[in-house]
Amino acid sequence: MNRKYFLSSILIAGTAGFSFKSSKKSFDPVKEIRIPPYLKPGDMIGVTSPAGYITTEQIRPAVKLMESWGFKIYIGSTINKRDFSRGGTDKERAADLQQMLDNPDIKAIMCARGGYGTIRILDQLNFNNFKQQPKWIVGFSDITVLHCHLNRQLNIASIHAKMCNSFPSDWALADPMQIETILSIRQVLSGSPVKYTAPHLSYNRAGRVEAQLIGGNLSIIETVAGTESDIDTDGKILFLEETGEYLYRVDRMFWNLKRTGKLSKLKGLIIGGFKLKPDDPGDEFGSSVYEVIMEKVKEYDYPICFDFPVGHQKNNFALKCGTKHILNVDANGSSLVSI
Structure with missing residues (x-):
């Protein structure tokens, strides 16, 4: 698979004319999306686990690499917490994500892993401050819950991407595909097409x-x-x-x-x-x-x-x-x- 980065900017120019009649814009059924500010060196990324359990040791490679990109990392209270398969109780996971949504110093939220549990805390979250100061939320799998909610209810963009548990433990030994996919997170966070x-x-x-x-x-x-x-x-x-x-x-x-x-x-x-x-033997679907x-x-x-x-x-x-x-x-x- 070939993959290229396009670093050229796109300028869209518009013209307006005069008319004695009132001009009407064509109706666009897709609402205008709000794009959070892109990150720059020195900005802070919060790491939290709204779904599955994960340890400090398991997120260490991701933290180290993101710091090498010039970002500060804030590790949330759900890291190392455990409630069976989840990263703490529903109340603990909601509280950790909530304080990251509200903290103006945190410019992006990296979900540590997927698993299951985000749907259990979604209705406990208050997005009022987040709507005033949107920030990037990064993750996939179970984090699709947040991507769907942000798009439908808040019209705020987010990033579907690998999470901390997908970062290679040894960057020097990572294969080219791992490197490309992880670097794509940095590219998107930084605003590069x-x-x-x-x-x-x-x-x-x-x-x-x-x-x-x-x-x-x-x-x-x-x-x-x-x-x-x-x-x-x-x-x-x-x-x-x-x-x-x-x-x-x-x-x-x-x-x-x-x-x-x-x-x-x-x-x-x-x-x-x-x-x-x-398919189970004898129970094949056939397509x-x-x-x-x-x-x-x-x-x-x-x-x-x-x-x-x-x-x-x-x-x-x-x-x-x-x-x-x-x-x-x-x-x-x-x-x-x-x-």
Whole structure:
């Protein structure tokens, strides 16, 4: 996979004319997103675990590397705390994330790991201060809960990316893909445009679109369906990834997306990594994941790409949820460019 960074700025110029009649702007169904300030050296990143349990030792490589990037690191109280599989009780995890949302000195929040537990604390959080001073929230998997909520309720961008438990323990021994994916977090936090590519697949559907990018873990998106955190996909590029599920469950979740209208008015669809459980012997589903997905979108004409470098896999690059991107799918493969 080739990957390039585009460091050129894009200038958008507009013109306005005079008219005796009142001018009317075309209606845009996609709300304007608020982009938190990008980070600069000396800014502080808070590390918290709103989901699973993790230790100081396990986050040490991530802390060390982010400090080498010039950032200060604030380690939250949930690190080392444990309530069974979670990083402390619901009350403790909510309190730790809340104080990071409210602390004006913290410019970004890095979630230490996924697992399970973010949905349990979401309704305990107060985003009033965060709305006044938005900051980047970074994570994926279970953290999709926050990405969905920020997009639907607050119109604030966030970063879908690897977390502390995915940083290599020894940077000198990390393979090139690990290095690229981790460095993409720094690029996105710092505001540098990025471009990611994936090879051509026969199931891809060609097209070029420009729209807001949203998405994350498929089962989490199903979890928040029908709630105030439910994502609105109309006019957007949706990206999806999943892990540890049987194919029949993936089929069921895609029927949920279709029947709730989330697939009908998309601008584009990006399918990332889908690491599935093998079918039980004698209980095979009888389709591939590509066939399962294409069955649900066959009546639509927007571009679709598969095997994109996002998800529970080594090639999981940082994506800005809520901001505009250009998706291009053609005979050479697919590309996604932040703008």
